Amino acid sequence: MNSTNYDACPECDLLLRSAQPKIGEKAHCPRCGLLLSRPRKQSVERTFALSIAGFILVFPANLLPMVGITILGNVNTGILLSGVVALFNEGMVAVAIVVFLASILFPLVHISLSLLISGHLYFNRHNRFLVGWMHWMHHLDEWVMLEVYMLGIIVACVKLMALAPLKFGWGLYAFIALIIITTMLTSGLDTGLFWQRIEQLTKENNHDS
């Protein structure tokens, strides 16, 4: 019995014959219903393109003002980092660190990793760190909370609208674009295919040397 012809469901451990769904099809576990694989068209190329776009967008989304508020003639504008700094200055260090990680550092690292990985796969380059990068990306996935932050912005704005006039800046639009890109990125990334390509590259590399 060759183990590559078989597959196991990650959530109910049912032993399955490897499903090879075509592009546009989905493979579900027959026992627990988990979505096993859903191959996408040109996953590597698309991930590479989206990572470049996302990596560029990270900077305006972080540096440009997002929301401005005017109270008693004073204008206060906020960027992503200023929320972290404000919490830090109030002594809420733990919360400030969590917000910093989930809304700034992890998204940046995640998009850089997917840029590195898809770039190497796109140009068929081997790198001994590829496996490590895949691990990191896999573990970070859940902790990138841009879309949750967006909801936070919406709720905060609704609360503030009653208080004072608001002004939305370019940072907010860049942030929304970044969310759309990261969502497309994570949904279009075919993990199974990526691992296969990495395995292939490693074998070729070992063969050459």
Place this chain on the structure above:
Amino acid sequence: MTAKANALAQGFIRCHDCGYLVKTVDHPPSCPRCDSHLHARRPHSLQRTTALLFSSFFLYIPANIFPIMTVNQFGTGEPNTIAGGIIELIDSGMLPIGLLVLVASILVPSSKLIGIGLLLLCAHFRWQINARRWTVMYRVIAFVGRWSMLDIFMISILVDLVNFGAVQIIAGPAATAFASVVILTMFAAENFDPRLLWDNQKNL
């Protein structure tokens, strides 16, 4: 189908990180493809999940009792708990947003605590249940967890923007407790292994 249909019962282990299927007869210490540690089930899944669940349960109490933020207006401070903030939103006519916050910061964390507790009891006492339905419950719990961070992000934005001499919003001690609850329950869900639910079923 019986529990014998499980990959483990037939001598296979699925790598946790890359999904590679490995034969247990070969006894490889780590995954041949991605080199991460192989284990058939998450190690100490029930113990770790229980520990994380208890800590988040105890933190959930201060998270709800203490003020999560204080609105200072012209010298008078008005502390707000999580529930107080929602009531205020609904009172001021913003029902949809109020309901959104109610779901994200009260219903989701509390049902998560109960849900993970039930999953643990089920796996520990080997209840004979509809494993498919319980796995779906696990999936929902694992998916919604991160959305509770909404409240924390909202506070970071409010604290930053509303910072004028006369009008000020200050984060309260409940924010730290609440953020810990969200993170610990996320770790708890991550550590729970849904395959344990299937292992215990006598007839599937």
